Amino acid sequence: MHNDQPDLLAPALAHSTYLQRLFYRYPELQALTSEQFGQPFSREEMLAFLAQAPVYSDEELKRRLRQLRQRVMARLIARELARLSDLPEAVTTISDLAEVAITAALDWLNQPDERHGEPIGEDSSTRQQLIVVGMGKLGGRELNVSSDIDLIFVYPEDGETTGPRKISNHEFFALQGKRLINLIGDNTDDGFVFRVDMRLRPFGDSGPLVCSFAALENYLLTQGREWERYAWIKGRALSGDAAGLDELVQPFVFRKYLDYGAYQSMRDLHSQIRREVQRRDKLDNIKLGPGGIREIEFIGQVFQLIRGGRSKALRQRATRVILRELGQQGTLPEEAVADLDAAYVFLRDLEHRIMYLDDAQTQMLPSGEADRARIASSMNYPDWDSFLVALNYHRDKVARQFEQVFSQSPVEGSNSSQDLSSLQDEQAAERLESKGYINAAEVIRRLQSYTSSNRYQQMPERCRKRLDIILPALIDTAADYPSPDVTLLRVLDLIESVSRRESYLALLAEHPQALRRLTDLYSASSWVSQYLTRHPILLDELLDARLLYQEPDWAVLGARLREDIREYDGDTEGKMDCLRHFQHAQIFRLVAQDIAGMLTLEKVSDHLSDLADLILSVTLEEVWRELPGRHRETPAFAVIGYGKLGGKELGYGSDLDCVFLFDDADPNAQEIYARFAKRIVSWLTSLTSAGMLYDIDLRLRPNGASGLLVSSLEAFSEYQHKSAWVWEHQAISRARFAAGDRQIGQWFEHFRCEILSLPRDAEALRQEVQQMRERMLETHPAHPDDVKHLRGGIVDIEFIVQFLILAHAARCPALTANSGNIALLGVASEAGLIPAELAEPSRYAYRELRRLQHAARLNDSKPGAAELEALAGHLEKVRELWTQLFAQ
Incomplete structure (x- = not known):
């Protein structure tokens, strides 16, 4: 022990009257x-203390x-006020104390009961165990130093005990629960361990002390309120069947869809707290007051409620962990996360120092001069005024961020020039026409038909209220576009399809910028409107312009x-849906950037091809990981992309032309990789609740539809040399390695050049x-408006390039590069194989024809006659x- 060690207790004794009383009573x-001051009080040390002597009664325990608790609190206060510890140490130490105390109490209570025997489940016939659920800060392992602990008691199955005096499992666990509360919470001559609050249990104070899984599930399904979802975010089993509890509770807390209705629920809860704070004159409450701890927690938890069904990373319980995750996901700006984290640490440190004064459960700033001086000093400020400057700085940051997240929607507060009731009057059509609507009568008929339909009338009132906000705003917004009628009716199709999903309506009502971006896209493209209507979960992408318009x-x-995808280990359907959600989001972002003019057509195709390569790669990895009987760590297998995938000319909705190759000497390799390939195709093409990924076309493999699903390198090589048709060598000119074993990919690229460079009879x-x-x-006649098949169109240019490659690559190796038709026409021209005066117009024509084809697909239309005439x-x-090439 250092000689100056006792002096290190001086700051704690000067600050805490509780510590003074403790040391006075227990010198x-x-x-x-003083002796153990230098080290944190670890969980192992707590357990060792309890194990020093056996216990024979409730009173001894x-x-x-x-x-x-006295030992833990004394050392913690001393270390914190000597600035030897920090917030993570404090909350970990107190949370460990609570868990150790609860575990010790349960161990004592679970000793053999001669009267009642053991509680046995009526379904499983196995011994049942009380599950103590830590809620609130205990659940998040961020307990404060003088906190009560919020508990809920649950047990898996009903049944009865085995002893001579049989009682129901419910009665048995109710007795255990009462004794546990007394062991932890009774205020004896030695004080208490933790005050125990059971009010978060089903039906609160009026409900039974314990409930079975079945009773809890029924309560959550039929009675569970929005604030209980918020409370259960941090719920954590401290004993018993934690996995079973999570399986039961998580669907209640975390919706499968993005739950934007949580904004209003959390807003209502916060308003209720604010009213209570003001009524009780608690504006100096650093937890519940403006810019306080609760507002930081709400910011994290609203996004957990909204997105936790989609992101397992957002189901973690600790506030600071969630804030960091929101920053990493781009949901909150990094600067905001830093501000909130700094404020949280400041306020939680302050909360502890207030509690250290007298071990009181309070978050109110002190009013007495002496206590204020102690608080300022303990927070490392020279006086109360300078401390208040820092406190107000942090609270202002939190309050501003809270307002940004929870502010009442501008859509809700807007004064739209139109409301739904006004569609009934005689001037309605005239007003719409003045806004630019062409067929105002049809627009009014469609809106009236919808709002008078049974579907609309039978909606929950809160959904109708949101629609009554959204539809007038939509009428005004659509009027800003060149074809307001088309735009409004497209968006209305989406709204009708999602109108029973309150969360989607909440998103559009809460976020006017999302409604504006949605209208932008729907005005520009029928394909986008159909895609988003099929996948409304993508509405979430509209919220953050930075992510929506960020090139991948x-x-x-x-x-x-x-x-x-690692979050779904053991859940094949979860992995498949994860891939689909990812792919749909990336396609949606690309089409938004495309429509905004941020990407060239070539760049769009490059990105769509890179996306397909990534999906193929991850699918291969996951399918192989789950494949029964796999004989090696990684497969000696590759996907070769043909057609648009091979030429990196994918469009929205393109299928993937693939060939599967393997290079494995195992005697069962053909069978193993055939099973592997079938599963890959199934993963990509299956229609799950999240949709599908791609249609896969395997007809370009050796021997086509009648050929083997997978080919060894030897078999593929032999086929290409001895059996392939000319059209198959045309096809291989656009092929490339897409995913899988890179060594096979390198072999294929070399082999492809070899095949393309074979000597051929030109005639x-x-x-x-x-x-x-x-x-x-x-099979595809050359219609004048079919840019792909018309004479002089896309297919003609592709055939020209493929002929030039096969006829001349032996003497002009540059033609073997898979660099696209435009580049290869340039190579052929530079090599003197075709005249420049024909090559350049052909290159321009190919680029423009693809642009027209792409634009037409975005609007489910055909290229205009004027555009084709210009070409x-x-x-x-x-x-x-x-x-010139073929008439010789």
């Missing part, structure tokens, strides 16, 4: 605290537990996807390519090039 505790970094996104090749094009025209001269040059 040996002061000496003990009470005394022992209270002696333990696939390495970062891939790491995040792999991290997210025979010319005839084969021409005949293949003619067969295509038989007529370029298409004629393509036809001239075709004639």
Whole structure:
């Protein structure tokens, strides 16, 4: 012991009258605290203290537990006020004390009961155990130093005990619960361990002390209120069947969909607390007052309620952990997270120092001069005024952030120039026409038809109220677009399809910027409107423009996807849905950036192809991990992309042309990889509750639909050399490695160049390519508005490039690069294989035809006659090039 060690107790004794009383009554505790001052009070030390002497009665255990609390509190106060510990140490120490005390009490109560025997479940015939659920700060392991503990008592199954005096399991556990409360909470000559609050149990003070899983589940389904969802976020089993409890409670707390109705629920709860604070003149309450601890907790918990069903990372219980996760996910700006975290630490430190004064459960700033001086000094400020400056700084930061998250929606407070009742009067059509609506009568008819329908009338009142806010705002918003009628009716289709899902209505009512972005997209594209109506969960993407319009970094996104999918280990459907949610979100972000003019068509296709590669890669990893009988750590298997995937020209909704290759000497490799490939296809194509990923086309594999699903490298090589048709070599010109074993990918790239560079008879090749094009025209006639199949169109240009590759790659290796048709036309021109005066118009035509095709698909339409007419001269040059190459 250092000679100056006792002096380190001086700050604590000067601050805490509770510690003074404790040391006065137990002088040996002061000496003990001085000796052990240098180390935190660990859980192991607590357990060792309790194990020093056996206990033979409830009274002995009470005394022992209270002696333990005295030791823990003395050392903790001394260390904190000497600035040797921090907030994490304080909350961990007190949370450990609560858990150790509860465990010790349960161990004592679970000793053999000769009168009643053991409680046995009526279904499982196994011994039942009381589950003590820690709620609030105990559940989050962030207990404060003079806190009460919120508990709920649950047991898995009803039944009865085995002893001579049989009682029901409910009676047995009620007796245990009462004794546990007394062991922990009774205020004896030695004080208490923790005050115990049971009011969060089903039906509160009027409800039974304990309940079975079945009773709890029924209560949550039929009686559970929104504030109870908030309370159960932190609920944590401290004993017994924790997994069973989580399985029961989590669907109640965390909705499968994004639950934006939580905003209003949390807002209502906060308003109720605020009214209580003001009524009791508690504005100086650092927990419940403005900018206080509760507001920080609410900010974290509202996003847990909204997004926790989708993100397991948001189901963690500690406030600071959740704030960091929200920052990492981009839900809260990093600066806001830093401000909230700093304020939380400041306020929780302050809360402890207030409680240290007299071991009182209070969060009120002191009014006496002496206590104020102690608080200021303990927080490292020279006086009360300078301390208040710091306190108000943090509270202002919290209050501002709280208002940003929970402020009443501008949509709700707006004065729309239209309300639904006004659609009934004679001037309604005139008003809509003045806004720019073309067929106002049809718009009014559709809105009236919807609002008078049984579906609308039978909605919960809160849903109708939100629709009564959203629809007038939509009428005004759609009027700002070139085709307001089309825009409004498209959005109305979505609203009708989600109108029974209060959360989606809440999102649009709470976030006017989301309604505006939605209208932007629906005005620009029918494809987007259909996609979002199929996947309304994507409405969440509209909230954050920074994420919506951020060009993807696939390495970062891939790491995040792999991290997210790990949360579903053991849950195949969960993994499949995780992939689908990810893919749908990325496609939606890309189309939003596309419509905003932020990406070229080539960039869109590159990103869609990179997305497909990533989905394929992660699917391979997960399917292999779950494959029964797998014989190696990683598969010697690769996906080769053909067609648009191979040429990196994917569009929205494109299917994937794939060939599966393996390189494995195992005698059962063919069978293993065939099973593997079937599961991959199933993962990609199955329609789950979250939708599907891709249609997969495997007809380009050796021998087509009649061929084996997977090919060894030897078999693939032999087929390409000896059996492949010319059209199959045309197809391989656009093929590339997409996912899987990179060594196989390298082999394929080398082999592809080898096949493309084989010597060929030019005349025979010319005839084969021409005949293949003619067969295509038989099944897809060349309509003037079909940019893909018209003469001089996309397919003609692709065939020209493929002919040039197969005819000349042996002498011009640059043609083997899978760099796209536009680049390869340039290579052929530079090599003197085609005249530049035909190559350049053909390159321009290909780019423009793809642009027209892409734009037409976004609006489920065909290219306009005027646009095609503008390209007529370029298409004629393509036809001239075709004639020059194939009419020889």
